Amino acid sequence: MSDRKTPGGSVAITLGLSVMTLGALAALVAVVRAMGPSSAQSAPPPPEQIAAAPAPANSGFVGPLTFRDPDNTKRYQALKELIPKVQQAVAELGAAKAMPDGKLEATCTEVIAAATPLAGEDHPKVRAFGDGAIRLCDYERPLATIGLIVRLLHAKPKLPEKRALCDVGGKSVQRLTDRKYGDDEKVKLQLAELGKACL
Structure with missing residues (x-):
C-alpha cells in the first residue's frame, strides 16, 4: 500500500476542517447571543455614568418638592x-x-x-x-x-x-x-x- 496522498485527498481534508471551524464559530456566536448584551460586557459602566442615572420614579426625590410636615x-x-x-x-x-x-x-x-x-x-x-x-x-x-x-x-x-x-x-x-x-x-x-x- 502506498503512503502517498493525492491532491484531491488534501483538498477534502482542508474543506472538512474549514467546515468544522465555521461550525464552531457559529456555535460560539449563538452562545454569546443567548447570554445577552449585559453578560457580554467585560467591565461595569464608569462611576460618572452610574451617578448620572436618574432616580427611580417612586423614590420621592424627583419632581415637585414634597413635605412630610x-x-x-x-x-x-x-x-x-x-x-x-x-x-x-x-x-x-x-x-x-x-x-x-x-x-x-x-x-x-x-x-x-x-x-x-x-x-x-x-x-x-x-x-x-x-x-x-x-x-x-x-x-x-x-x-x-x-x-x-x-x-x-x-x-x-x-x-x-x-x-x-x-x-x-x-x-x-x-x-x-x-x-x-x-x-x-x-x-x-x-x-x-x-x-x-x-x-
Whole structure:
C-alpha cells in the first residue's frame, strides 16, 4: 500500500476542517447571543455614568418638592423671603464703617427657627436648603462680623467702643465654636486677627 496522498485527498481534508471551524464559530456566536448584551460586557459602566442615572420614579426625590410636615411648606416659603435679606446684610458687613444695628440678629433668629425643622424632611433639596440657611447665620454672619470688627480696630486701634466691639467679637467666636466651626481655616485666621486687634 502506498503512503502517498493525492491532491484531491488534501483538498477534502482542508474543506472538512474549514467546515468544522465555521461550525464552531457559529456555535460560539449563538452562545454569546443567548447570554445577552449585559453578560457580554467585560467591565461595569464608569462611576460618572452610574451617578448620572436618574432616580427611580417612586423614590420621592424627583419632581415637585414634597413635605412630610405640612407646616414646613410655610417655613420653606418664609426662608425663600428671609435668606436674600440675610445675604445682603452679610455682604454689607464687608464694606460697613460701623457696627450695624441688631436687625440681622433678629432676622437670623427667624431663619434658624424656620430652617431647623426642615432637617426632618425626606427630600434632599429641602434638607440642603435648610442646612444652607443655618450655615448662613451660624458661619458666614459671625465670620463677617469678626472681619468688620478687625477692620474697624485696625483703622482706629484706640476706639472708645473697642471693648464693646471685642465683646461682640467674642460672642461671634463663641457661636462659631459652638457650631463646630473652630477648625475651619478661615475661622482660625479671623480669630488670630481678632485676638491681636483686641489686645
